[in-house]
Amino acid sequence: MKNQRQHIRKRLLASVFVLIGVTIVVFALIRLGNGDPAAMMAGDLATPEEIEDYRIRMGLDKPLIVQYFTYMAGLFKGDLGYSYVYSMPVRDVLAKRMPQTLMLSLTGFAWSTVFSIVFGIVAGTHQGSGVDFAAMFFAVLGQAMSTVWLGFLLILIFGVKLHLLPIQGFGGIEHLIMPGLCCGFGQAASQTRLMRSSMVDVIHEDYITATRARGISRKVTNMKYALRNAMLPIVTNIGFAFGKLFAGSIVVENIFNWPGMGNLMVQAINSRDYQLVQSILLISSVMLVFGNLLADLLYTVVDPRISLN
Amino acid sequence: MKLSTVLRRMRKSKLFMIGFTLLVIIFLVCGTSHFWVAWDAEQAVLRSRLAPPDWFANGLKGHPLGCDALGRDILTRLLEGGWVSLKITVLVTVISMIMGAFVGLVCGYYGGRVDMLVMRCCDILQAIPQLMLAICVVAVMGTSMFNLFFTLSVTGWIGTARLVRATVLGMKNKEFISASRVLGATGKRVLWKELFPNTLTPLLISASGHFGGTILLETSLSYLGMGVPVPTPSWGNLISDGRDYITSAPWVVIAPGIALMITILAFNFMGDGIRDVFDPKNTN
Amino acid sequence: MNEKTRNEHDNGELLRIEDLYVEYVSGGAVSKAVNGLNLTLSRGEALGLVGESGAGKTTTALSILQLLPDHVGYIRKGDILFHGESMLKKKEKELDEIRGKKIGMVFANPLTSLNPVFTVGHQIAMGLKKHHKLTDKQAEEEAAKLLEMVGIARYRLNDYPHQFSGGMRQRVGIAAALSCNPELLIADEPTTALDVTIQAQILEIMKDLEQKYNMALIMITHNLGIVAELCQKVAIMYAGEIVEYGTVQEVFEHPAHWYTYGMLHAIPKLTGPREPLEPIPGTVANSQMLPGGCKFHTRCRHCTVQCEKEIPKLMKINDDHYAACFSGVGVKKED
Numbered sequence: 025m026k027n028q029r030q031h032i033r034k035r036l037l038a039s040v041f042v043l044i045g046v047t048i049v050v051f052a053l054i055r056l057g058n059g060d061p062a063a064m065m066a067g068d069l070a071t072p073e074e075i076e077d078y079r080i081r082m083g084l085d086k087p088l089i090v091q092y093f094t095y096m097a098g099l100f101k102g103d104l105g106y107s108y109v110y111s112m113p114v115r116d117v118l119a120k121r122m123p124q125t126l127m128l129s130l131t132g133f134a135w136s137t138v139f140s141i142v143f144g145i146v147a148g149t150h151q152g153s154g155v156d157f158a159a160m161f162f163a164v165l166g167q168a169m170s171t172v173w174l175g176f177l178l179i180l181i182f183g184v185k186l187h188l189l190p191i192q193g194f195g196g197i198e199h200l201i202m203p204g205l206c207c208g209f210g211q212a213a214s215q216t217r218l219m220r221s222s223m224v225d226v227i228h229e230d231y232i233t234a235t236r237a238r239g240i241s242r243k244v245t246n247m248k249y250a251l252r253n254a255m256l257p258i259v260t261n262i263g264f265a266f267g268k269l270f271a272g273s274i275v276v277e278n279i280f281n282w283p284g285m286g287n288l289m290v291q292a293i294n295s296r297d298y299q300l301v302q303s304i305l306l307i308s309s310v311m312l313v314f315g316n317l318l319a320d321l322l323y324t325v326v327d328p329r330i331s332l333n
Numbered sequence: 334m335k336l337s338t339v340l341r342r343m344r345k346s347k348l349f350m351i352g353f354t355l356l357v358i359i360f361l362v363c364g365t366s367h368f369w370v371a372w373d374a375e376q377a378v379l380r381s382r383l384a385p386p387d388w389f390a391n392g393l394k395g396h397p398l399g400c401d402a403l404g405r406d407i408l409t410r411l412l413e414g415g416w417v418s419l420k421i422t423v424l425v426t427v428i429s430m431i432m433g434a435f436v437g438l439v440c441g442y443y444g445g446r447v448d449m450l451v452m453r454c455c456d457i458l459q460a461i462p463q464l465m466l467a468i469c470v471v472a473v474m475g476t477s478m479f480n481l482f483f484t485l486s487v488t489g490w491i492g493t494a495r496l497v498r499a500t501v502l503g504m505k506n507k508e509f510i511s512a513s514r515v516l517g518a519t520g521k522r523v524l525w526k527e528l529f530p531n532t533l534t535p536l537l538i539s540a541s542g543h544f545g546g547t548i549l550l551e552t553s554l555s556y557l558g559m560g561v562p563v564p565t566p567s568w569g570n571l572i573s574d575g576r577d578y579i580t581s582a583p584w585v586v587i588a589p590g591i592a593l594m595i596t597i598l599a600f601n602f603m604g605d606g607i608r609d610v611f612d613p614k615n616t617n
Numbered sequence: 618m619n620e621k622t623r624n625e626h627d628n629g630e631l632l633r634i635e636d637l638y639v640e641y642v643s644g645g646a647v648s649k650a651v652n653g654l655n656l657t658l659s660r661g662e663a664l665g666l667v668g669e670s671g672a673g674k675t676t677t678a679l680s681i682l683q684l685l686p687d688h689v690g691y692i693r694k695g696d697i698l699f700h701g702e703s704m705l706k707k708k709e710k711e712l713d714e715i716r717g718k719k720i721g722m723v724f725a726n727p728l729t730s731l732n733p734v735f736t737v738g739h740q741i742a743m744g745l746k747k748h749h750k751l752t753d754k755q756a757e758e759e760a761a762k763l764l765e766m767v768g769i770a771r772y773r774l775n776d777y778p779h780q781f782s783g784g785m786r787q788r789v790g791i792a793a794a795l796s797c798n799p800e801l802l803i804a805d806e807p808t809t810a811l812d813v814t815i816q817a818q819i820l821e822i823m824k825d826l827e828q829k830y831n832m833a834l835i836m837i838t839h840n841l842g843i844v845a846e847l848c849q850k851v852a853i854m855y856a857g858e859i860v861e862y863g864t865v866q867e868v869f870e871h872p873a874h875w876y877t878y879g880m881l882h883a884i885p886k887l888t889g890p891r892e893p894l895e896p897i898p899g900t901v902a903n904s905q906m907l908p909g910g911c912k913f914h915t916r917c918r919h920c921t922v923q924c925e926k927e928i929p930k931l932m933k934i935n936d937d938h939y940a941a942c943f944s945g946v947g948v949k950k951e952d
Contacts, residue, residue: 234724
């Protein structure tokens with residue numbers, strides 16, 4: 025228990041350092057960009073004096089290193105900067121978009137996790153059966169499909185031909201189905217494959233034969249004793265998937281015109297609203313780092329063999 | 334492992350042969366298409382706007398897969414765009430592999446501060462989702478073919494470096510390395526003659542997986558308008574071209590998606606095949 | 618049928634394997650692991666099943682429990698009778714009532730035969746909970762007793778397998794196999810993966826338990842010393858067949874099959890003058906390409922034309938001794 029707490033503290037510290045590194049990279053990347061932020065903020069009709077005025081007001085005349093520390097100081101106070109396109113603090117812009125993105129990505133995360141685990145277990149325990157074949161077919165095809173193309177295909181089939189679902193936009197639950205499906209598809213495919221192969225590997229282990237030799241039925245052996253082992257790699261994978269949630273929704277949000285952060289990100293890049301871009305990147309990184317941390321911690325919890333010293 | 338053993342196992346592996354054959358065909362057809370297709374891939378022909386497929390009724394002179402919104406022949410664009418996409422993917426993969434292998438070998442073998450520093454940098458770069466990082470790099474540098482190469486390579490080598498490093502670390506203390514050390518081999522020699530050849534198998538497997546990821550990333554970037562600059566065709570561009578015509582002309586988007594899928598399948602099959610070939614449990 | 622069953626019970630017969638053929642099929646290749654094996658075991662009897670790796674010993678053990686790997690291992694012919702009832706005709710549910718309860722099994726590799734993510738206590742107790750319908754608390758108490766019986770302190774009940782050494786893990790495996798007082802214990806090379814000193818400890822434990830519980834034992838091993846130590850009967854296996862069978866004393870003192878003879882003379886003696894060893898030439902027969910006739914003939918120095926053509930059957934030498942060899946050791950000596 026003590027080791028565990030120490031391990032968590034160590035990992036948390038490492039994650040904080042990584043995130044600080046991320047802020048440096050992101051900051052540097054955005055500042056390297058062409059175009060004068062002050063000129064953009066001031067608008068097309070601004071005179072050189074007005075632009076200069078903006079520059080001083082935004083602190084853009086100071087050396088980069090000073091700008092960076094100003095930015096970091098703001099971050100620690102919860103100030104993400106100011107979006108000149110929306111003319112409001114970045115935090116407020118994000119607060120409006122974040123719930124939609126969370127809704128979409130969590131939908132994808134939830135269905136892909138449940139679906140892949142169930143499908144993978146059934147396939148793995150019925151090696152060579154029809155279900156197994158279907159699972160492999162789905163996994164192989166799903167991994168080879170572009171999200172963009174899948175989105176278009178869904179729109180074509182369910183929206184255009186069958187008139188079952190709305191093609192785009194945000195609204196009721198029916199608006200969520202296609203984007204949600206699209207969001208989790210790749211993850212569902214690769215995780216189904218992982219779950220299946222993990223199950224197949226475990227079932228052939230000696231300790232499973234030993235369990236059966238003690239008179240434990242096939243069903244109980246598979247669902248209780250094999251599953252716990254087979255879940256080890258999956259648990260880590262789920263953590264990683266959780267981290268990639270936001271990043272995965274960029275394309276999907278654009279296809280379905282979903283008013284979330286991903287859509288916002290592309291708009292912000294096109295309009296060079298750099299403080300907004302910076303913040304979205306940072307949030308995605310926080311998610312990713314958190315997901316990896318989660319994967320790591322979950323693993324130490326579920327696998328007693330990991331010694332934490 | 335002897336080359337003859339590898340070749341024999343490759344021939345025996347169905348997955349490898351299917352993937353390999355498919356890829357040879359795809360590369361040949363796309364690569365040579367410039368010399369035999371009947372239309373220009375970039376020239377707009379407004380009178381054949383959104384013409385539906387005629388399924389080879391008029392041979393190559395017709396529009397077997399139809400035309401896009403600017404009246405350009407889709408088959409032509411598909412093949413030439415395929416060549417563009419394949420070139421990018423192969424080049425990016427090769428660059429990523431070389432960079433990854435080099436960094437991984439050096440870090441894994443020498444260890445110490447340099448290793449520590451490089452690995453922390455990798456941690457940081459990997460903490461930014463790849464697609465987002467790529468979007469930002471392109472946004473900063475502007476869209477061009479070179480920038481696309483650069484972006485995809487810069488964001489692509491990290492995983493490989495980690496893999497190679499882990500392999501090297503796992504091998505460093507094995508007997509055969511110590512043995513060659515005892516026999517007086519220098520560090521450099523051990524690195525290139527002993528360690529490097531042993532990282533080739535994981536490198537090959539990782540490369541075949543890398544193709545699929547890269548080509549999918551190219552599609553996503555092109556869709557967001559940050560990939561191959563228009564009007565140059567690429568599979569990503571072709572798919573995004575169909576965006577506004579899903580309702581009226583679905584053929585614009587369907588063909589490139591299928592081509593993309595088959596190509597990735599071929600790469601994945603070949604990757605699985607290679608894994609089988611180099612599997613120590615393989616007895617063929 | 619019923620009458621016959623009762624009769625066999627009266628004979629004291631516990632297990633009978635009749636003309637068993639087992640094949641492994643994978644990727645188009647067929648391995649003939651067991652080829653016409655016959656074996657009888659009485660209640661309370663300890664039998665050593667001896668042979669080189671690949672002779673089909675483990676396959677025989679898994680066949681008895683009907684635990685051959687799915688879609689790979691198949692019983693092609695023959696029958697296995699436990700208490701006179703065919704194991705092959707039983708339903709899964711009935712088999713689950715025999716496995717662990719009537720027949721226990723100890724596996725060869727203690728490092729892989731314990732589930733890494735469950736405590737050893739749980740793994741010992743799971744059979745008890747299933748077969749004796751014990752509550753968690755009772756099962757835990759019972760498991761603690763079993764653990765002490767094999768020489769491990771009870772406070773280690775909630776530890777995981779990786780916290781134990783190989784020898785201790787094998788003791789856990791033995792405790793789990795014995796948890797329900799089985800009538801038959803199959804021990805598949807229980808000491809092969811262990812150090813020599815640990816081997817002795819495990820054997821000591823097994824010997825004690827054998828006397829204490831009066832259960833039948835099939836000791837699978839390639840170590841003749843272990844057989845001499847623990848068993849009354851011995852069966853020598855080669856390429857999926859029993860080539861010699863009898864009491865330990867008979868077989869070891871008067872081997873009648875050249876394979877047995879070879880094995881006995883390939884062991885260095887610790888005492889007496891140094892004698893050159895006589896290794897058996899060649900390697901164990903490839904189960905994918907078995908030779909015709911006597912399967913040992915390719916490695917036998919005394920092979921005759923008959924050996925190459927006919928498959929020898931187990932022939933009675935005396936009440937305590939059977940062998941399947943045309944040019945047997947005894948015959949040779951008379952020349």
